[in-house]
Amino acid sequence: MSTRPLPNIIITGTPGTGKSSHCERIANELGAFTHINVTDFAKEHDCFDGYDEERKSHIVDEDKLVDAMEPLLERGAILIDWHANDLFPERLIDLVVVLKTDNGVLYERLEKRGYAQNKIDENIDCEIMGIVLNEAREGYAEEIVVELDSNSVEDIESNVERVISWIDTWKLNNPLGASNELSV
Numbered sequence: 001m002s003t004r005p006l007p008n009i010i011i012t013g014t015p016g017t018g019k020s021s022h023c024e025r026i027a028n029e030l031g032a033f034t035h036i037n038v039t040d041f042a043k044e045h046d047c048f049d050g051y052d053e054e055r056k057s058h059i060v061d062e063d064k065l066v067d068a069m070e071p072l073l074e075r076g077a078i079l080i081d082w083h084a085n086d087l088f089p090e091r092l093i094d095l096v097v098v099l100k101t102d103n104g105v106l107y108e109r110l111e112k113r114g115y116a117q118n119k120i121d122e123n124i125d126c127e128i129m130g131i132v133l134n135e136a137r138e139g140y141a142e143e144i145v146v147e148l149d150s151n152s153v154e155d156i157e158s159n160v161e162r163v164i165s166w167i168d169t170w171k172l173n174n175p176l177g178a179s180n181e182l183s184v
């Protein structure tokens, strides 16, 4: 039976909520963990299936992406950084952190990044409707999905501490690691 000695964690949220900032901090503090920015990973592993002219972004071939990521997830200690989350197999995911940012704060962040107005509006709507949170709740068991505020630098600090302490508890509860197989 294959096992992973450390958990896999998805850090998700609407663009601009702070996924990369959180993953970078956690990976810096815990050297055993690898931060995978899924957009970069998809580029590096040629997991695209066309281009969306309207959104000016590549369309990810999700099957190909999951196939490429699975061997890494089976080894464990992966921080997945992406706005989409429900495509990763439940048996390989231990925690899903959904970041939440107040509309005004998110608006300013996206504006600062030079996003076009339609892209800002689309992302603010996505945040208001809780699309990423709903996707996480539909994709994974309720008890592994947590929503955390990401409005300030202090929020990042406390969220990172929370995730690190969650990992410590996971290690105590899973001294032999977690199974990569489907539990029956």
Ligand SMILES: Nc1ncnc2c1ncn2[C@@H]1O[C@H](COP(=O)(O)OP(=O)(O)OP(=O)(O)O)[C@@H](O)[C@H]1O
Pocket: 013, 014, 015, 016, 017, 018, 019, 020, 021, 022, 083, 109, 149, 150, 151, 152, 153, 154, 155, 156
């Ligand atoms: N909690 C926070 N407090 C203050 N600034 C933040 C916070 N979270 C993110 N930021 C800032 O907002 C910007 C976007 O952050 P980041 O790239 O981490 O978001 P993201 O969710 O990974 O975005 P994307 O999905 O587009 O990659 C950065 O300039 C970052 O410094």
